Amino acid sequence: MNKYISKGTKPTRQGFGEALAEQGDKDSRIVVIGADVTGSVLTSFFAEKHPERFISVGIAEQNATTIAVGLALSGKVAFFSAYAAFATFRNADQLRVSVCYNNANVKIAGGHSGVTVGPDGATHQCLEDIGLLRTLPNMTIVVPCDYEQAKKATIAVAEHIGPAYIRLSRAKTAIFTNADDDFQIGKADVLRDGTDVCIVACGALVWEALQAAGELETKYNLNVAVINCHTIKPIDADTISAYAKKCGAIVTAEEHQIYGGLGSAVAEVVVGKYPVPMEMIAMQDRFGESGEPDELMRHFGFTAENIVNRCLLVHKRKIEQK
Amino acid sequence: MSFSFNDIIFSNEQRKPDDYAAITKELKRDILKSLALAGSGHPGGALGIAELMAVLHFGGVMRYDATNPTWKERDRFILSPGHYVPVLYSCLAHCGYFPTSELATLRKLGTRLQGHPAGFGFTPGIETTTGSLGQGVSIAVGMAMSDKLIDKNSHKVFCLSGDGELQEGSCWEAAMSASMHHLDNLCWIVDNNDCQIDGRVKEVMSIYPLKEKFESFGFAVIELNGNDVEQVISGYEQFNANHKNKINKPTCIIAKTIMGNEISLMHDKYQWHGNPPTIAQAEEALKELEDTNNE
Numbered sequence A: 001m002n003k004y005i006s007k008g009t010k011p012t013r014q015g016f017g018e019a020l021a022e023q024g025d026k027d028s029r030i031v032v033i034g035a036d037v038t039g040s041v042l043t044s045f046f047a048e049k050h051p052e053r054f055i056s057v058g059i060a061e062q063n064a065t066t067i068a069v070g071l072a073l074s075g076k077v078a079f080f081s082a083y084a085a086f087a088t089f090r091n092a093d094q095l096r097v098s099v100c101y102n103n104a105n106v107k108i109a110g111g112h113s114g115v116t117v118g119p120d121g122a123t124h125q126c127l128e129d130i131g132l133l134r135t136l137p138n139m140t141i142v143v144p145c146d147y148e149q150a151k152k153a154t155i156a157v158a159e160h161i162g163p164a165y166i167r168l169s170r171a172k173t174a175i176f177t178n179a180d181d182d183f184q185i186g187k188a189d190v191l192r193d194g195t196d197v198c199i200v201a202c203g204a205l206v207w208e209a210l211q212a213a214g215e216l217e218t219k220y221n222l223n224v225a226v227i228n229c230h231t232i233k234p235i236d237a238d239t240i241s242a243y244a245k246k247c248g249a250i251v252t253a254e255e256h257q258i259y260g261g262l263g264s265a266v267a268e269v270v271v272g273k274y275p276v277p278m279e280m281i282a283m284q285d286r287f288g289e290s291g292e293p294d295e296l297m298r299h300f301g302f303t304a305e306n307i308v309n310r311c312l313l314v315h316k317r318k319i320e321q322k
Numbered sequence B: 001m002s003f004s005f006n007d008i009i010f011s012n013e014q015r016k017p018d019d020y021a022a023i024t025k026e027l028k029r030d031i032l033k034s035l036a037l038a039g040s041g042h043p044g045g046a047l048g049i050a051e052l053m054a055v056l057h058f059g060g061v062m063r064y065d066a067t068n069p070t071w072k073e074r075d076r077f078i079l080s081p082g083h084y085v086p087v088l089y090s091c092l093a094h095c096g097y098f099p100t101s102e103l104a105t106l107r108k109l110g111t112r113l114q115g116h117p118a119g120f121g122f123t124p125g126i127e128t129t130t131g132s133l134g135q136g137v138s139i140a141v142g143m144a145m146s147d148k149l150i151d152k153n154s155h156k157v158f159c160l161s162g163d164g165e166l167q168e169g170s171c172w173e174a175a176m177s178a179s180m181h182h183l184d185n186l187c188w189i190v191d192n193n194d195c196q197i198d199g200r201v202k203e204v205m206s207i208y209p210l211k212e213k214f215e216s217f218g219f220a221v222i223e224l225n226g227n228d229v230e231q232v233i234s235g236y237e238q239f240n241a242n243h244k245n246k247i248n249k250p251t252c253i254i255a256k257t258i259m260g261n262e263i264s265l266m267h268d269k270y271q272w273h274g275n276p277p278t279i280a281q282a283e284e285a286l287k288e289l290e291d292t293n294n295e
């Protein structure tokens, strides 16, 4: 039943780094700003290929962001990448006033998001970026689900006119989408159709959702839809409300805080268009901690197993309501 | 009560110092009238930089085309303290970007003349939003990088910051990067009126010594009296020479100015940072300007 199988593992940051360097060949307007962590967020690929369009500003994220605005207002497509924690919160005022109010063509790539950063601990495990950026007018937010999609998302973000944020991970995760799959900002991918429950996930949780849906079918005879909601803003309200209606129950899954992320965005749509029972898998309003990525994913419930349980729960609530 | 605004376009050409008196007075009149009509806003800083703005916009220092605000060959000016914007709106109106009558709409619902500069493209001639202090200087650095490092053209970027604004740490991130990337196309003017909302800059949080700071950050520093047109003309000439001679350093003009300059009600009083004149106070000040005109 699952047409999506894992073809190995690579981190989404690698897809971003490779695609950005390649897109630099096609689009001479692209300029990349480095803030010391280029070898981690892999803008180093672009810097090696296009040194004349790479500008290093050191550990100065506020300056990096506003310099990007100056470049964008001079006709460039300005990319700035650093760890998500420092590429969104350290420079939040710059993002609000200079990037978004100007509607400047600035692209922020937040690497090392979520608990899969691992042993570095809570300071570096950014779990609040989506919530923060979702409140900013003009901002587009994209969370690719694997290496392959990260490449397409990077190109789409580069071609998009206006501010955009692409959320990336450090850890290697399953590559399961295909090179010829469509990618369109604002258009969620229905990876698997279903009628009993709909799982709406983003990032690394999409693969877990697909595993959960398979198990729900074989073990519990439930027909579960899986939506890869790679664009958090603007959210694909049409697809989400159609599946709320079709399945009558939703589980959201994301490597982000419970407040303000994908779950909140989906709930806003569902409440307004077609209210159904929902369960949200997310960080429960607490900070992360050190540990290996796999351990942390299990510890905080970012697993297929937890998705299965929450699907059973929401399905029960749906039946009871009827 | 309403004020009318003189519908007059000033050309952009080299002028003798004496020729600026009429222009700076016009800018000051506009600031007083538009703020009194708005009933809110920041007169002190705007009045203090009238000479710096007059020479920059009407002295042949910058290249621009008011009929084509997005002209690719233009030089740029970024006003980092966005609250000074009434003086910039006045300049842009007298450049011909929009009618001077629009100055009466400052800060009113539906206006193009927002309380602080709105996003690029919203008001003709405004290059960027500013208003959160410290950000404009980094935007100017980004523009200068685009011109010098990427496009390798000969455009110039002018940026004016406040002095209290330099308490924002990101200003020094901007200074470091301008220097390391050899942005000799960048002219950073510091409006050194030693005033900020809470009092004297040297008492709220000293930024001094300023000349030594910018020199140690790798700038060519020019100190001058920003309310003396002759010195202002010479300051911009020195920057233009630095740019032409490719000195590989950004230029910083530290301009000593007086907040609310030559309006006796406001002269050197930090209390006028963010209080508008009443209509009566504005009328009084306009009369005072008129009288000095007739001296």
Ligand SMILES: [Mg+2]
Binding pocket: B162, B163, B164, B165, B191, B192, B193, B194, B195, B196
């Ligand atoms: Mg000041």
